[in-house]
Amino acid sequence: MRATYLLGDQSVELREVPDPVLIEPTDALVEITASCICGSDLHPYHGPAVTARPIGHEFVGRVTEVGAEVSTLKAGDFVIAPFTINCGTCQFCREGLTTSCVQAGSWGRTNSTQSACQAEAIRVPLADGTLFKVDAEVDQALLPSLLTLSDVYGTGYHAARSARVGAGDSVVVIGDGAVGLLAVLSAKALGAEQIILMGRHTARTDLGRQFGATDVVSERGEEGIAKVRELTGHGAHKVLEAVGLLPAFEQAIGVARPGGTISRVGVPQYATGPVGREFFGPNLTLTGGVAPVRSYIGTLLPDVLEGRVNPGLVFDSVLPLQQVAQGYAAMEARESLKVMLRG
């Protein structure tokens, strides 16, 4: 079968590799129907050259074989995979914090037998805990939206849910990538009254308006903060930060109302941040983190299956797996918001 390997230095390569096989009795094998490229894949992509390793952490597909100890899945089942591997039975999994699973793992770790998801097939460890089986008949038109449940929809939802977005809230979303846009959709679904999207790519912010943004602010830094304060008065109740860079966090503090909450889902590219008196004085709260998307699939799936939401609109490009390298190049050049790969 073919699988994508990261080489770094703006290069990935589709390689012919042996078909995956069951190793542990808790494994399942899955034929991948669709996978995709994540904004976070771009960091190692444009980073320095590395020893080739498999890449990709989002997919949907059909189970082809299960190990002897897999009890909830069988060949033929359609499944959604979250971006982390988890057991489903430890106390953190039971509480819904699947990313803190005591056996948590990542797809495609270097120096392991673990394959990754931008591929034709994959071995899934801890399959009962990791994979979410879709019981309904799967309409091909829903594939993009189902695929967002692997990561970006659950991550955007995590931002809004961790911030406890509720009826009547004013919400600022920082970042117009797929996660930011789905944070907009999630804030809308949770009852936010005013949703201000901070982003500067018109095609993306237009989709943000379609998802529920009431206002768009393209300015950044002090100028952007002033604009949000014009729109909100004292600032926003909830700020959803989907970028991960320090200026975005500083901007979040600038637009938060006293007593407000900043919820981060952009992986911090910094070690320390401004949580001194400017944060303490107005009683700000900082929350969010690595999204336990596995535990949200069951919550978010019904609206997807019944067409009440269409998160799959974040995929503005669908390519055959064969063209994965073009997909990376298009996302790197910001010509594509998010690329879906068909097997």
Add this chain to the structure above:
Amino acid sequence: MRATYLLGDQSVELREVPDPVLIEPTDALVEITASCICGSDLHPYHGPAVTARPIGHEFVGRVTEVGAEVSTLKAGDFVIAPFTINCGTCQFCREGLTTSCVQAGSWGRTNSTQSACQAEAIRVPLADGTLFKVDAEVDQALLPSLLTLSDVYGTGYHAARSARVGAGDSVVVIGDGAVGLLAVLSAKALGAEQIILMGRHTARTDLGRQFGATDVVSERGEEGIAKVRELTGHGAHKVLEAVGLLPAFEQAIGVARPGGTISRVGVPQYATGPVGREFFGPNLTLTGGVAPVRSYIGTLLPDVLEGRVNPGLVFDSVLPLQQVAQGYAAMEARESLKVMLRG
């Protein structure tokens, strides 16, 4: 009348000053029955010499005169003052975030006519919003506990409440000062199951046990973290940080369970803190801030009046105002936990 002036360089002075008079129609004059010295007063006390300014931000007393626009108070009323001045009518006051009142003020600001609270009498601006009138007959034995509602009890409660301490929680309290001890009492009242007090002064941690601590850990840093992890397994659900120094915040991160909450009420003596991936990965939440104690008095007062809690035990010394300088020296030397001053 006499009022305490801060000089800095380990010195305060009781000075004879003119009696306070009404300035604004929203003012009230109060004869101070009891005031006290706060841990936070020690920072400027042992700091460099400064131009003399009035000091103190906690008191209870009797109203002697009110301005023409004061509608809820009259001479003779017994009142509790929070450590900040607030209007009671702006949107933040109405929401209970009185410390973000749009007219919020502090006692004893330099270069103002505002007097401060370690004195015999005081002018109280925005009296309707600021002062809390106690309708019950005031038993002298309750004075210490009533006085804690000015700051330390409400601040300890803010730590526990902001962290949403609830039934079954494991809680770590960092700091065995008056606020930390009252955070213990508050966590207990809110239903915490395990309360681990991190502190090293036996007299204080003994009082912490009396307030509800189930365990005491005297070690700090890595050693303290290891001890807490022995007691909790994966760490505590809620960490109440009542110190304000960076090592205390780092310790809080070390003892927090994945998905846990750190609630700070110690004023940060640092501008930036470690909120990068070590904070983001386990989905920690940071909350707390300057406590809006004015809005908690009504909640906490009944248990005080009916003797169900005795927060006044944090006062291990009662001195006449005349001996305010000895009171500062005793707290600075850690011979006293908290000193109450009688008029």
